[in-house]
Amino acid sequence: MQTQRSEIQLLRNQLTEFMQANHMRKTPERYAILEKAVELSAHFGVDQLYNAMEGAGYHVSKATVYNTLELLCQAGILNRHIFATNQARYEVARGSHLHLVCRRCGKIREVDEPDLTARLLTDAYDEFHPEYSSTIVYGICDECYRKS
Amino acid sequence: MQTQRSEIQLLRNQLTEFMQANHMRKTPERYAILEKAVELSAHFGVDQLYNAMEGAGYHVSKATVYNTLELLCQAGILNRHIFATNQARYEVARGSHLHLVCRRCGKIREVDEPDLTARLLTDAYDEFHPEYSSTIVYGICDECYRKS
């Protein structure tokens, strides 16, 4: 996909700039993890990314995955959410959307809400410097609803 | 506080109705946990509630605390949020507000946003039945911001 390839290039540059600005080392692991993160569909967990990399024959330690994902969050490239499962999930910080999370089966659905989420970040909260937002609506999905 | 006492009475009734409707047992533990939950300030964790009960000389097992908090969520009495810490936090489901979470020190600040949060629950999402929402704005609090 041509679109995705150019997006990766953009994000690689963004990461490089961030690391340069903060005097960090540009290791191959970090770029590899970034690439796999973009490749995965939205909302991947740590294990999912780890396994995907193993599957692709590229080995990194879990600790490095954790470290790098945190780094990518700080660089503004990824957003980190925690839904009902006590398990961090990451996604590339592109469009603004909110998450519908089923409290029964855990299924997550995205809904575009650009206005809503944009507003959260531009609102002037006294003495607070927003980076990104996480909006979750908990409820029951239709499938589970019908079963009860 | 008279206001709080009547609120507790209201919530006790709400819990009773819910348990009756679902053919559940009305155990003293459940009412005791509800009462302590209302007593605590917003955003308590499981341990915080557990310790508060121990301190008050009322012993319940951790498992029961977990079970009951989940029950209270289902009854619509509590809302459950997970912020950056991988630790569930609960609050009595009263006013609508969002949460400003500092990614550095973990401090949580509430901001009233009745319109915003109300809208999340009334929006017509296809095939989804909303119960409550959790809006988090991650960023850096002023205190941490000045240190860097």
Place this chain on the structure above:
DNA sequence: CTTTCTGCAAAAGCTTTGCACTCAA
């Protein structure tokens, strides 16, 4: 009485930490 709920302790996950080694700068 019966079946749900509780208590206790062990197990299960996810994430963090410590330390030796590696490699980007």
Place this chain on the structure above:
DNA sequence: TTGAGTGCAAAGCTTTTGCAGAAAG
């Protein structure tokens, strides 16, 4: 050369699970 970054394994936390015993209905 040197200290930040990585790998590995152990430790730490929160949460879940299993089972025996208690008690609500």
